[in-house]
Amino acid sequence: MADCIFCKIAAGEIPARVVYEDDKVLAFHDLNPQAPVHVLLIPKMHIESCNGITAENSAVVAAVFEAAGKVAALCGVREDGYRIITNTGAHACQSVKHLHFHLLGGVQLSENIL
Ligand code: DGP
Numbered sequence: 001m002a003d004c005i006f007c008k009i010a011a012g013e014i015p016a017r018v019v020y021e022d023d024k025v026l027a028f029h030d031l032n033p034q035a036p037v038h039v040l041l042i043p044k045m046h047i048e049s050c051n052g053i054t055a056e057n058s059a060v061v062a063a064v065f066e067a068a069g070k071v072a073a074l075c076g077v078r079e080d081g082y083r084i085i086t087n088t089g090a091h092a093c094q095s096v097k098h099l100h101f102h103l104l105g106g107v108q109l110s111e112n113i114l
Contacts, residue, residue, distance in 0.1 A: 004096075006040075007046050009028060010026050020067055023044075024044055025041060027042075037106035041067060041068060043064055050088040051088060068101070072105065077105030080106075085101070
């Protein structure tokens with residue numbers, strides 16, 4: 001989608017520190033890491049948020065979660081654990097309107113939400 005920064009990253013038009021890629025999924029380091037490991041997993045297909053997931057496109061979301069454990073292993077956090085978060089809409093402070101999942105790890109995370 002034009003003017004979507006994550007679509008541009010998925011297309012290779014904007015550089016990113018890519019950790020993992022397959023035909024449906026891209027994973028790359030977040031520009032503003034909130035943990036020692038902070039990777040964003042995105043479907044390459046443009047979906048605005050969780051609200052845009054449908055029966056027609058949900059296979060790419062499954063693909064993201066199939067990739068998550070591989071990404072965690074590549075980042076060295078699979079065994080100790082990690083957290084996956086997605087922000088949807090204004091109250092959740094979603095800043096990039098392309099569905100993405102934050103994979104956070106490399107440190108003991110709080111028992112609270114973040
Ligand atoms: P959210 O608040 O859930 O929409 O998180 C968006 C995240 O995307 C935020 O942690 C910063 C990250 N981000 C924004 N622009 C870029 C970019 O151009 N490159 C990378 N690697 N990350 C970005």
